């Protein structure tokens with residue numbers, strides 16, 4: 001039986017990576033067949049594209065170039081990793097996917113959600129997540145979390161001002177309205193333990209763990 005594709009979305013500093021690391025530890029110990037991966041990245045070519053997109057020296061990158069690079073990284077990651085793992089029966093947990101492009105490039109960069117969806121439809125060729133967690137947080141709190149985390153190097157998108165990140169949040173709201181059948185909202189302003197517990201409860205309800 002094919003596995004499921006589960007994505008984790010939300011603004012900067014919402015806690016997606018932290019929660020995925022906790023799930024990796026807890027669920028791997030419990031022997032679940034789960035693959036953890038991320039976008040942009042997850043495989044060599046996509047990690048190289050990630051370096052190009054997020055490099056702070058590439059500050060003048062054109063928004064359409066940015067959108068196309070995310071879509072190219074997504075395509076390669078899907079064909080090289082996500083689809084083969086799902087076909088083997090594993091559940092794939094991915095830190096960010098198409099909804100990030102719709103919110104960041106489509107809405108916050110002003111390219112248009114429909115336009116960015118259209119180039120991504122070419123890239124994903126029908127593969128959409130079965131379930132998406134949206135980590136809801138005031139973007140100001142997320143940016144403050146990142147600011148106090150000295151281990152995390154700031155990338156090109158982290159350096160955008162608060163108004164950009166507020167637009168990202170508004171963009172996500174539109175994405176949630178459009179794809180409400182697959183998106184579950186998690187209160188990411190709670191403690192890490194509470195967020196992990198809420199995510200696990202939903203995964204149990206969906207019989208994914």
Ligand SMILES: Nc1ncnc2c1ncn2[C@@H]1O[C@H](COP(=O)(O)OP(=O)(O)OP(=O)(O)O)[C@@H](O)[C@H]1O
Nearest residue numbers: 011012013014015016017018145146149190191192
């Ligand atoms: N629920 C929480 N409460 C307080 N701090 C948190 C919480 N979740 C994560 N953090 C802290 O916030 C910072 C950012 O967390 P994390 O990297 O997991 O966010 P993220 O959603 O993956 O962000 P990005 O998308 O920008 O990479 C880290 O220092 C982490 O320890």
Ligand SMILES: Cc1cn([C@H]2C[C@H](O)[C@@H](COP(=O)(O)O)O2)c(=O)[nH]c1=O
Nearest residue numbers: 039040070096097100101104105157158
């Ligand atoms: C997939 C995807 C990501 N982004 C942005 C969101 C973040 O600012 C970075 C990724 O960094 P993270 O630490 O791994 O969250 O890229 C985007 O703008 N569009 C996308 O499609």
